[in-house]
Amino acid sequence: MTTVATKPRNKPATADKIARAARRLLERDGVEGVTMRRVASAVGITPMALYRHYANRDGLLNVLADGGFAELSGRLDTLRLAGAPERQLVKVLDVFLDFAFDDPRMFELMFLTKREGARRFPEDFKSGNSPTANLFARVLTQGMETGHFAKDDVWEIVFETGALLQGLVMLYLGGRVSMRPEEFRAFCHRSFRRYIDGIRS
Amino acid sequence: MTTVATKPRNKPATADKIARAARRLLERDGVEGVTMRRVASAVGITPMALYRHYANRDGLLNVLADGGFAELSGRLDTLRLAGAPERQLVKVLDVFLDFAFDDPRMFELMFLTKREGARRFPEDFKSGNSPTANLFARVLTQGMETGHFAKDDVWEIVFETGALLQGLVMLYLGGRVSMRPEEFRAFCHRSFRRYIDGIRS
């Protein structure tokens, strides 16, 4: 074989195929549906081959979650934020809700599942490691400077707003809310409004 | 049958021993540590014998969770609520936090785990099936009548306050908060205060 033009070690290729297959399984069957055997079978390899590319199942799930955060971050970047800070915050909220509605399983993995290597409060927030938290903090800070919000600990508010949103969506995705998506969105808007009214000066 | 004073079928005896053993396992190893084999071994019977007393693992976990709700309800009943509604709400918050600190695994099972038969919003709230929600709603209604809070949808506020609390505690128990318990409690107090200020008229 004179085969000179060999593929230059397509190591990332299979790793990518694995991630894609896992992603599809996640979307369809949820976190618990992402089993090593199913992923391997979807890719067409043996389960143990997965371990050449990912340390273990948690490692694979972490990569999936990272992809989710990247996509969410991308969506937030497309936001053209302007107008009153209150409206800006609601826009951010809507991006989160859209994401949760579009890909509930991914949202579940990202926020509602215990995972190693997740961000910690407050250090990982203040260090600017979380783009979504950064965006939120920027809007809040700006709102405080312009007098729309009472001066307070920005990071605490970022964290607790995230907690409120996470709690609401967790309950919704967990099937504990008898509302259709748009009803629930309206409810979240009211809830957010109540909260914002509290921090407005 | 002279046998009048027979043990009236001590069926509940083993069922209770099972529940107690499961409860201990839950406390020590968390929800995932409660496996049928371990529970059976702790009781001294065969795994399949558990199924004579509980439909399946989820049934057993539901009974455990019910016990947790009963205890939480009991703790709330001991509260002597008086004074300003804001202070009453904080007292209720503290009961929840105490419970979460005392028995984090149980709290996790009760609020942070997907389970069948969990309360649904709004119907199960409005119907009065949830004692804890009832208590909260009573304080809120009273606060609205006395002018401490702005008139609003009580059940919505009950639900979203629960969501906020759940989100905060979920993040804390999930190891995403670098705070010692009392630090975290103080943070929750500030967070609650911010929220209450929003609904005050």
Add this chain to the structure above:
DNA sequence: CGAAGAAGTATACAGTGTAAACATGACAAC
């Protein structure tokens, strides 16, 4: 006594994640 029914056991099946050993193929150095 004899029947009934409850409680417990034994065995087995289909899953799960993953450790250990081995096979194969592509590339670099001699």
Add this chain to the structure above:
DNA sequence: GTTGTCATGTTTACACTGTATACTTCTTCG
């Protein structure tokens, strides 16, 4: 070329999980 190295993949196996099925054993009642 030959050899060695390293990445990739397979095979097999282990220790778990929940639970279906069938069998035994014990208690209670007619």
